[in-house]
Amino acid sequence: MLGILRSLGMTARAALRRPVTIQYPEFHREIANRDRAFPILIWDEAVDEPFCTGCHACERACPVECMTVVMKDNPKHATGESKRRKIIDEFWIDYARCMRCNICVEVCNFEAIGMNNTWAGHELSVFDRKELVLDLDMLLAQSKAKKVEPGLRA
Numbered sequence: 176m177l178g179i180l181r182s183l184g185m186t187a188r189a190a191l192r193r194p195v196t197i198q199y200p201e202f203h204r205e206i207a208n209r210d211r212a213f214p215i216l217i218w219d220e221a222v223d224e225p226f227c228t229g230c231h232a233c234e235r236a237c238p239v240e241c242m243t244v245v246m247k248d249n250p251k252h253a254t255g256e257s258k259r260r261k262i263i264d265e266f267w268i269d270y271a272r273c274m275r276c277n278i279c280v281e282v283c284n285f286e287a288i289g290m291n292n293t294w295a296g297h298e299l300s301v302f303d304r305k306e307l308v309l310d311l312d313m314l315l316a317q318s319k320a321k322k323v324e325p326g327l328r329a
């Protein structure tokens with residue numbers, strides 16, 4: 176009899192307990208600041224151009240060779256608007272191959288790239304893996320729209 180009452184009590188407690196699950200994707204848990212999704216490029220608002228100079232350091236260091244970088248002369252340097260002589264022209268990262276190792280962020284001397292720490296960096300489901308190759312505009316979009324933590328720059 177005592178055992179039956181105990182199990183009934185346990186059932187009642189479980190029925191009254193608040194649920195531990197949430198209705199994803201309607202609700203999102205807060206992401207920790209140290210979270211690492213995929214790398215994105217950072218926009219320099221002071222000069223209105225990317226921090227990236229297209230130096231190729233990240234491209235050479237990437238262990239899975241999923242980055243492609245093309246540099247050009249910076250037209251803003253010629254007019255005196257920017258101190259960067261070179262600037263990024265084209266940039267692609269294949270997120271389907273990226274293993275989120277953070278090495279590109281570590282080797283960048285210009286703090287031009289950071290690991291996305293928002294849900295947008297995680298919710299990347301696509302039907303065709305070619306859509307996971309992000310170009311320069313896509314890699315800069317979140318930073319330009321101020322949708323990433325300011326602390327993304329180390």
Ligand code: SF4
Pocket residue numbers: 214236237238239240241242268272273274275276277278279280
């Ligand atoms: S996080 Fe690692 S694998 Fe991904 S692009 Fe950077 S260096 Fe390459």
Ligand code: SF4
Pocket residue numbers: 226227228229230231232233234244263282283284285286287288
């Ligand atoms: S992100 Fe940094 S390391 Fe990579 S090309 Fe741009 S400036 Fe160089």
